[in-house]
Amino acid sequence: MINRTNGRWAVSALATLLLLPALLVAQDVLPSWNNTAAKKAIVDFVAKVTDENSPDFVPVADRIATFDNDGTLWTEHPMYTQMAFAIDRVKALAPTHPEWKDQQPFKAVLDNDLQALSFTGQKGLVDLVLASHTDITTTDFEAVVKEWFATHRHPRFQQPYTQCTFKPMVELLEYLRANGFKTFIVSGGGIEFMRPITLGCYGIPSDQVVGSTTKTKFEMKEGGPVLMRLPEIDFIDDHDGKPVGINRFIGKRPIASFGNSGGDREMLEWTSAGEGLSLKMLVFHDDAKREYAYGPANGMPDTKFGNFPQDLMEEAEKKGWVVISMKDDWKQIFTFEK
Amino acid sequence: MINRTNGRWAVSALATLLLLPALLVAQDVLPSWNNTAAKKAIVDFVAKVTDENSPDFVPVADRIATFDNDGTLWTEHPMYTQMAFAIDRVKALAPTHPEWKDQQPFKAVLDNDLQALSFTGQKGLVDLVLASHTDITTTDFEAVVKEWFATHRHPRFQQPYTQCTFKPMVELLEYLRANGFKTFIVSGGGIEFMRPITLGCYGIPSDQVVGSTTKTKFEMKEGGPVLMRLPEIDFIDDHDGKPVGINRFIGKRPIASFGNSGGDREMLEWTSAGEGLSLKMLVFHDDAKREYAYGPANGMPDTKFGNFPQDLMEEAEKKGWVVISMKDDWKQIFTFEK
Numbered sequence: 149m150i151n152r153t154n155g156r157w158a159v160s161a162l163a164t165l166l167l168l169p170a171l172l173v174a175q176d177v178l179p180s181w182n183n184t185a186a187k188k189a190i191v192d193f194v195a196k197v198t199d200e201n202s203p204d205f206v207p208v209a210d211r212i213a214t215f216d217n218d219g220t221l222w223t224e225h226p227m228y229t230q231m232a233f234a235i236d237r238v239k240a241l242a243p244t245h246p247e248w249k250d251q252q253p254f255k256a257v258l259d260n261d262l263q264a265l266s267f268t269g270q271k272g273l274v275d276l277v278l279a280s281h282t283d284i285t286t287t288d289f290e291a292v293v294k295e296w297f298a299t300h301r302h303p304r305f306q307q308p309y310t311q312c313t314f315k316p317m318v319e320l321l322e323y324l325r326a327n328g329f330k331t332f333i334v335s336g337g338g339i340e341f342m343r344p345i346t347l348g349c350y351g352i353p354s355d356q357v358v359g360s361t362t363k364t365k366f367e368m369k370e371g372g373p374v375l376m377r378l379p380e381i382d383f384i385d386d387h388d389g390k391p392v393g394i395n396r397f398i399g400k401r402p403i404a405s406f407g408n409s410g411g412d413r414e415m416l417e418w419t420s421a422g423e424g425l426s427l428k429m430l431v432f433h434d435d436a437k438r439e440y441a442y443g444p445a446n447g448m449p450d451t452k453f454g455n456f457p458q459d460l461m462e463e464a465e466k467k468g469w470v471v472i473s474m475k476d477d478w479k480q481i482f483t484f485e486k
Numbered sequence: 487m488i489n490r491t492n493g494r495w496a497v498s499a500l501a502t503l504l505l506l507p508a509l510l511v512a513q514d515v516l517p518s519w520n521n522t523a524a525k526k527a528i529v530d531f532v533a534k535v536t537d538e539n540s541p542d543f544v545p546v547a548d549r550i551a552t553f554d555n556d557g558t559l560w561t562e563h564p565m566y567t568q569m570a571f572a573i574d575r576v577k578a579l580a581p582t583h584p585e586w587k588d589q590q591p592f593k594a595v596l597d598n599d600l601q602a603l604s605f606t607g608q609k610g611l612v613d614l615v616l617a618s619h620t621d622i623t624t625t626d627f628e629a630v631v632k633e634w635f636a637t638h639r640h641p642r643f644q645q646p647y648t649q650c651t652f653k654p655m656v657e658l659l660e661y662l663r664a665n666g667f668k669t670f671i672v673s674g675g676g677i678e679f680m681r682p683i684t685l686g687c688y689g690i691p692s693d694q695v696v697g698s699t700t701k702t703k704f705e706m707k708e709g710g711p712v713l714m715r716l717p718e719i720d721f722i723d724d725h726d727g728k729p730v731g732i733n734r735f736i737g738k739r740p741i742a743s744f745g746n747s748g749g750d751r752e753m754l755e756w757t758s759a760g761e762g763l764s765l766k767m768l769v770f771h772d773d774a775k776r777e778y779a780y781g782p783a784n785g786m787p788d789t790k791f792g793n794f795p796q797d798l799m800e801e802a803e804k805k806g807w808v809v810i811s812m813k814d815d816w817k818q819i820f821t822f823e824k
Contacts, residue, residue: 209685366726375733392704
């Protein structure tokens with residue numbers, strides 16, 4: 149087809165190729181978003197920072213966008229996906245750990261007693277993750293994570309966890325990348341739990357995933373070198389840890405940040421403190437019918453995972469951070485929805 | 487020109503655009519390299535991993551290449567560039583630290599006594615870096631680093647340090663990227679000392695720079711949030727630290743790694759241990775005339791910076807790691823050479 153003597157087709161193909169980014173913008177972008185203020189805030193922001201004639205123009209190299217994962221890019225109820233994995237793994241490892249029968253938080257897990265588990269608090273969660281995610285090489289751990297994702301489903305939606313991503317947010321990631329942004333995950337979740345699935349779920353490669361880490365140790369074994377995962381926290385990528393992690397891993401301040409809980413507050417503050425225009429958004433879970441509803445902001449139920457306090461709502465209001473109502477701003481939440 | 491009715495020009499432009507990667511390979515690649523075994527090893531490796539019909543084919547997402555910086559991408563003599571910076575900064579800060587006059591390693595720096603400085607060893611170097619790189623916000627430190635690079639020159643070459651990069655290695659970075667590789671720096675140097683210059687010097691953005699780090703702390707000041715650099719080592723990205731850093735920051739094993747000293751050994755071993763074909767190369771400094779000559783391998787002088795021991799030479803020989811002779815394999819070393 150390229151060889152038509154008239155040449156008009158080829159000229160048009162060349163033009164299309166060169167104008168592709170512009171065409172992507174001109175089409176109906178973000179189709180799973182309703183035409184509300186949230187979508188308008190995104191499209192207006194992107195128009196300004198990508199327009200060379202705008203005073204808000206930002207060069208491509210500085211178009212950094214950071215996204216929390218749990219509750220921002222995928223569902224985090226009835227519990228963090230990584231916690232479901234940790235529970236399953238503790239059960240799988242229990243035969244080699246007879247002492248866990250009488251020891252919290254393991255006893256609670258083995259007894260399927262989620263209430264007793266919740267009483268072990270933050271320390272219980274950390275103990276659970278350390279016991280279930282370490283004393284294994286990084287290569288073997290990756291295989292365990294992949295196997296778990298391939299064989300487990302979300303208890304309510306009965307879909308693989310990798311399908312429980314929010315379609316509007318995946319569209320947003322793609323839209324930003326089509327406009328020259330580099331997109332990063334900045335999550336409190338374990339970096340090596342997320343990496344096996346982020347490319348498939350979000351189009352985000354492993355080196356653009358910032359998260360919590362355990363220490364690892366290089367060891368020379370008979371079959372060659374390995375990295376052993378040690379039962380020792382290296383870094384918690386939450387609250388103050390998010391700006392610290394952004395600085396350590398990315399080395400540039402984002403101009404757009406997206407979260408959904410109190411743990412994302414410092415990341416949004418850090419983004420705001422940069423020079424020039426920036427976009428800060430918080431996903432608010434107010435749709436019990438299609439997903440979940442929790443706060444405790446705006447009178448929503450107060451739950452264990454993804455706390456969105458009232459004072460965060462007030463800070464957002466005061467500072468012009470855009471709160472996304474899942475109920476009102478999203479036409480469709482999941483790809484698997486009818 | 488696009489609108490010529492004949493259309494041949496447009497067709498040719500389109501074809502050129504689509505075939506650009508292939509054309510880059512077909513032309514005389516790596517022009518600053520002599521046509522020796524080292525260049526052939528690179529070109530053959532790239533041909534195999536990029537050929538979909540080759541058993542050694544590697545998908546683009548897995549084409550990860552890691553480069554040490556000091557002595558591999560730029561000159562590290564008569565001392566590491568970061569050490570020259572630390573010395574200058576200690577001198578600049580000395581008026582506010584009267585106690586340094588009688589305290590090593592600072593006394594040695596203020597007395598311009600490089601021999602006494604060398605006696606303070608690794609600990610002296612760390613103390614120097616901590617004292618000169620911390621108690622400052624990340625934003626202010628970046629400005630200090632940029633200012634230093636803009637105003638200081640290499641003592642022998644009388645060029646800005648950012649010009650003291652090895653032209654053949656910069657060509658290699660570009661060649662790999664043109665073939666779908668993602669290129670990373672993995673250096674023992676301080677991550678925030680390198681980041682201000684890596685895009686300009688190497689085309690490597692800040693988030694693709696792995697290095698040693700000090701701890702930072704998020705603080706809310708009157709003017710907004712800052713990250714303070716603390717006088718505490720977070721991570722040393724050298725020897726075993728290189729595979730650890732690669733795993734933490736990149737999350738994938740490289741298929742090509744480039745170093746020049748004993749500190750790069752574990753990175754090359756880690757690269758070798760992956761499945762499939764990989765390329766490991768070591769720059770050997772044997773050209774005192776155009777750059778520097780040091781080992782102590784192969785009877786070269788034993789110096790303080792960039793130690794290449796004899797057993798590394800033997801390991802390279804045994805395992806098929808390619809040793810690059812600067813003297814024999816590089817047609818031109820610096821851009822500023824006549």
